Amino acid sequence: MNLCSKCYRDFCLKEQQEASIKSTVEASLSASVSPSLSSSSSSSSPVIDFRSLPPPPLLTLPEVAEAEDVPTVPEVAVAAVSQPNRCNVCRKRVGLTGFKCKCGTTFCGIHRYPEKHACSYDFKTVGKEEIARSNPLIKAEKLEKI
Numbered sequence: 174m175n176l177c178s179k180c181y182r183d184f185c186l187k188e189q190q191e192a193s194i195k196s197t198v199e200a201s202l203s204a205s206v207s208p209s210l211s212s213s214s215s216s217s218s219p220v221i222d223f224r225s226l227p228p229p230p231l232l233t234l235p236e237v238a239e240a241e242d243v244p245t246v247p248e249v250a251v252a253a254v255s256q257p258n259r260c261n262v263c264r265k266r267v268g269l270t271g272f273k274c275k276c277g278t279t280f281c282g283i284h285r286y287p288e289k290h291a292c293s294y295d296f297k298t299v300g301k302e303e304i305a306r307s308n309p310l311i312k313a314e315k316l317e318k319i
Contacts, residue, residue, distance in 0.1 A: 262290050 176184060260267055260281035272285035276294040284290045 260284055 261278040262284040271279040
């Protein structure tokens with residue numbers, strides 16, 4: 174079948190679910206048929222034929238995309254993704270503990286502060302704009318002098 178380990182596991186899981194559902198339905202059918210025969214002879218209760226009812230809805234697993242359907246990622250994007258594992262200043266490997274600065278680069282614990290890596294992000298201007306946005310200028314009407 175040429176399936177990868179994930180696809181094969183999903184395939185086996187789906188087969189097991191189908192088999193368990195089938196066995197429970199058959200067990201419920203055989204159990205419901207035998208008591209209904211004895212109860213119908215003693216009382217006149219309606220008998221429901223489970224064979225005429227539609228089967229219960231099956232659980233569906235998410236489809237796994239084939240290798241042909243998956244869009245290919247350019248090699249340049251792969252190189253850019255692997256780059257943030259190192260500090261931009263000292264090239265030290267940071268892994269998951271790297272700090273992403275507002276200038277868009279990743280740094281180690283020593284160079285994470287803007288003063289340590291000569292950050293190009295203008296914190297002062299952004300702060301002024303944020304203060305101006307949160308505190309709009311309110312101008313009252315002039316009073317007439319008597």
